[in-house]
Amino acid sequence: MRDGRQIQTKRTEEGIALLISIFILLLISIVAIALIVASGTETSLAGNYRSATAVYYAALSGLEEARGRLLSKNPDAFKTTNPSNFLPPPGTALNMGDTYYLINPDGGAPITPWDSSSTYPDNQFGVEFVPSSFSAPTNPSPTALSVWNRNPLQALNLPGPLYKWVRINAVSEKSLGVDADADSLADSTTPLYYDGVHFSNSPSAGPQVLELTSFAILPNGSQKLVQYLVAPVPIGLPPFFAALSLLGSSLNTSVSYTSPLPNTNFKVMGIDQDCSGNPTGNPPRVAIGVIVSTDVGTVESGGNGGAGIVPFSVQATNYKGSGSNPDVENMLAFPLNYQSPSGLDAVAQAIIQNADGVIPSGSAGTQQTYLSALVSSSAMSPTSPMTLVANGDLNLTGWHHTGYGLLLVTGTLTYDPDASWNGIVLVIGQGVLLNSKSGAGEIVGAVMVAKTRDSSGSLITGSYLGASAVNYNSNSASSPSDLGGQGIYYSNCWIQRAQPTAGNKILSFHEISQ
Amino acid sequence: MSSGPSDRRQVGFTLIELMVALGIFLLITGAAFTLLGTSQKHYQTESQVLTSFQEARLGLDQIVRDVNDAGYPPPTFLNSSSPTLSVSSPFAWSPSYPTTSCQIATGGGGNCTTATAGDTAPGDFDLIIETNPNPQDPSCLPNCPVQWIRYQLQNTTPLPTLMRGVSNKFTGGDPDAYTAGALVPFVQNIVNTQVVQTVTNPLVAQYQAAYPVIFPGGAPVPIFSYTCDNSFPPPQTVACSGAGADNSPANIRDVIITLIVAAPLPDRTTGQARLVMLNGRGRRINPNK
Numbered sequence A: 001m002r003d004g005r006q007i008q009t010k011r012t013e014e015g016i017a018l019l020i021s022i023f024i025l026l027l028i029s030i031v032a033i034a035l036i037v038a039s040g041t042e043t044s045l046a047g048n049y050r051s052a053t054a055v056y057y058a059a060l061s062g063l064e065e066a067r068g069r070l071l072s073k074n075p076d077a078f079k080t081t082n083p084s085n086f087l088p089p090p091g092t093a094l095n096m097g098d099t100y101y102l103i104n105p106d107g108g109a110p111i112t113p114w115d116s117s118s119t120y121p122d123n124q125f126g127v128e129f130v131p132s133s134f135s136a137p138t139n140p141s142p143t144a145l146s147v148w149n150r151n152p153l154q155a156l157n158l159p160g161p162l163y164k165w166v167r168i169n170a171v172s173e174k175s176l177g178v179d180a181d182a183d184s185l186a187d188s189t190t191p192l193y194y195d196g197v198h199f200s201n202s203p204s205a206g207p208q209v210l211e212l213t214s215f216a217i218l219p220n221g222s223q224k225l226v227q228y229l230v231a232p233v234p235i236g237l238p239p240f241f242a243a244l245s246l247l248g249s250s251l252n253t254s255v256s257y258t259s260p261l262p263n264t265n266f267k268v269m270g271i272d273q274d275c276s277g278n279p280t281g282n283p284p285r286v287a288i289g290v291i292v293s294t295d296v297g298t299v300e301s302g303g304n305g306g307a308g309i310v311p312f313s314v315q316a317t318n319y320k321g322s323g324s325n326p327d328v329e330n331m332l333a334f335p336l337n338y339q340s341p342s343g344l345d346a347v348a349q350a351i352i353q354n355a356d357g358v359i360p361s362g363s364a365g366t367q368q369t370y371l372s373a374l375v376s377s378s379a380m381s382p383t384s385p386m387t388l389v390a391n392g393d394l395n396l397t398g399w400h401h402t403g404y405g406l407l408l409v410t411g412t413l414t415y416d417p418d419a420s421w422n423g424i425v426l427v428i429g430q431g432v433l434l435n436s437k438s439g440a441g442e443i444v445g446a447v448m449v450a451k452t453r454d455s456s457g458s459l460i461t462g463s464y465l466g467a468s469a470v471n472y473n474s475n476s477a478s479s480p481s482d483l484g485g486q487g488i489y490y491s492n493c494w495i496q497r498a499q500p501t502a503g504n505k506i507l508s509f510h511e512i513s514q
Numbered sequence B: 001m002s003s004g005p006s007d008r009r010q011v012g013f014t015l016i017e018l019m020v021a022l023g024i025f026l027l028i029t030g031a032a033f034t035l036l037g038t039s040q041k042h043y044q045t046e047s048q049v050l051t052s053f054q055e056a057r058l059g060l061d062q063i064v065r066d067v068n069d070a071g072y073p074p075p076t077f078l079n080s081s082s083p084t085l086s087v088s089s090p091f092a093w094s095p096s097y098p099t100t101s102c103q104i105a106t107g108g109g110g111n112c113t114t115a116t117a118g119d120t121a122p123g124d125f126d127l128i129i130e131t132n133p134n135p136q137d138p139s140c141l142p143n144c145p146v147q148w149i150r151y152q153l154q155n156t157t158p159l160p161t162l163m164r165g166v167s168n169k170f171t172g173g174d175p176d177a178y179t180a181g182a183l184v185p186f187v188q189n190i191v192n193t194q195v196v197q198t199v200t201n202p203l204v205a206q207y208q209a210a211y212p213v214i215f216p217g218g219a220p221v222p223i224f225s226y227t228c229d230n231s232f233p234p235p236q237t238v239a240c241s242g243a244g245a246d247n248s249p250a251n252i253r254d255v256i257i258t259l260i261v262a263a264p265l266p267d268r269t270t271g272q273a274r275l276v277m278l279n280g281r282g283r284r285i286n287p288n289k
Helices: A002-069 A124-131 A292-301 A312-316 A341-353 A364-376 A492-497 B003-008 B013-066 B175-180 B202-210
Strands: A099-104 A143-145 A165-172 A210-217 A221-232 A240-245 A256-258 A267-270 A286-290 A329-332 A355-358 A388-389 A402-409 A413-417 A420-430 A432-437 A442-451 A469-471 A488-489 A501-512 B126-131 B145-154 B161-168 B184-187 B226-232 B235-238 B250-263 B276-284
Touching: A002 A099, A002 A165, A002 A210, A002 A221, A002 A501, A002 B013, A124 A165, A143 A267, A165 B003, A210 A292, A240 A267, A240 A488, A292 A329, A341 A388, A341 A402, A341 A420, A355 A364, A364 A388, A364 A402, A413 A420, A420 A492, A432 A442, A442 A492, A501 B013, B013 B126, B013 B184, B013 B250, B013 B276, B126 B175, B145 B175, B161 B175
Parallel strands: A099 A143, A240 A286, A240 A442, A256 A469, A267 A488, A286 A329, A355 A388, A388 A402, A402 A420, A413 A432, A420 A442, A432 A469, A442 A488
Antiparallel strands: A099 A165, A165 A210, A210 A221, A221 A501, B126 B145, B145 B161, B161 B184, B226 B235, B226 B250, B250 B276
16 A cells, blocks of 8 residues: 555656656746857858868968979979979979979878779869860879878877978969960960069070969868969079170289199180080180289289299290180279179178078088088089089089089189189189199189188278289199189080079969859 | 556647636746847947948058058159159148158147147148059050059048059149048948047037946047158157157158947847947058168
């Protein structure tokens, strides 16, 4: 009986509690859902803008990585990371229609943008190039992995930017939809070049214009395509009117020059050579150029501690150029802004800031070990000229290799003609070039010597350069018949190849609407 | 046996039990429905605010994209004088464009003007972008013209509207005059300023007084503010007003955008206006010459 009453009482209470609980739960749920719906919309709206901004910067980071790695002095330069299978060697133009991809799989699926059925296809290529009869990207295209997929960054397991690929290619008038030379023809097969001011169809106008197109996509599906046009900007160098430019001033004791006396094979020639050493037939330049009229006599006949061009017999044969023999001329057209210590030193500083490498100071052995490593690793080669700087003296005595590119020495350059140099040699700073050795080497390109700093290394104040000196017979006690080597030969081809660049300039930016 | 009938009587509820249960139930449901009613009012207001917010977000997105793209294609593209096919300046101005430049001054002032009284372009509430948004448009290849894209705040009833207008660039033309006829409503209910082109909007004046946090000191908030590239010394990006000789539309680097939008109707619970403030930044990457 007691048990039965207890059961019935329980049952009654259970019913009411359940009903009320269900109702309350229902009402609270409705209110909660309404609130969630309202705040959910707000969150997703704010999220939309956030992901649009995030994907924009992700795409931009791809462009910047590619732009940075096009520069040879970048430690992750394509030239260093993908020496053989990616872009053509420096100085060689990209062909129209060829595509190169920087890819960033970041642990995900393989990225093959040239395949239209792949996860992240490059559909933009067709938009730009089908009218030029290039229907699809190169299949398969050469690829390079992004820095996020290479060590040391990969080992850190950092979440890299979410761009997927960056296409690098040449552009034409037709692909850009412009008529650069206003000839009413949109050329589809000629790549565009940049002459420093405008685009041009002529390869000789300047460096090639490259197009970088970056594609980024976020996990939520937001995607963005952005595009750069870039071209390397050269550092402004003084003009090379002569094979050897010896700069001095009318105020200070000016230049001095000493030829290697017994060596009748030593020449300083203003006759232009191509990069293979053959005469180009272009109008000859000056053999030795100076910028003060009285220095012409000093170089020819000696003075200021120099012996001049000796023996007298070689004056008629070994110093040829645009003028009468020996061709030592006052370069009247040499720009005034490069005739002052500050003007020339600014050039040297710009080169130092943008150098591909700095030759360590120290013993000749230390310096030459550094240079030899560049040669043996092919980092420095005819197709890959380098801009090298010696902040101070450089002693090449005993170095038996050939260097390529631009060599800037701010102290004394001690040359050894067992070595050769193809390109530009600048001795700007102390302005002293010495040689006491014999050999069969030569300098092809141009040499410029100027004193912009005093012996303590401070910039000379005022507008007058100090006294620069070239002495190919700095140890007169030792005078073998091949002292000084073959000499200095003007080559516009090598001067152009050795031009240093300050970076890739952004010529234009464009966001592609999708 | 005797416990049988007494057991049966206890099956079901007594009237008192029912009344108490019903009373409690009504009390709870009453409270719940009041809560539901309030939240429904909130929901209606919020969805209005969200609509305005969404419209402004889309607008902001478009402005940022146009600014990012300003100056495409730069004059380097063409080795000839075809000013309609390349950009003379990423941001156009008036008058004497592009021969003589003008000074930008946020908060009024400066000598970039427009034909409309009390308006400057580029200015706090007016901006003309010069770009080619779709250079691959098959209908105009190979020589797609550059366009002037204009954003201008105009006074409308009940609240001001940000207008957008697009016109093809016309050599020798005044970008102000060419875009003025093409303006269409873009983002509505903008309350950044009560004085729009010398006309005072009374409703915005009320809002500005009610929200001192959004409008410090009751001052208007510029929709567009600018930073300029300063060439000397050393090269840096500063507010245009501090850029000295480099304060010109051609040197604009960033456009910082602030949109303050109001919901079309006041809050149903408080009767107050609901304002939303959105910020964005567009950065010109193209060279200016």
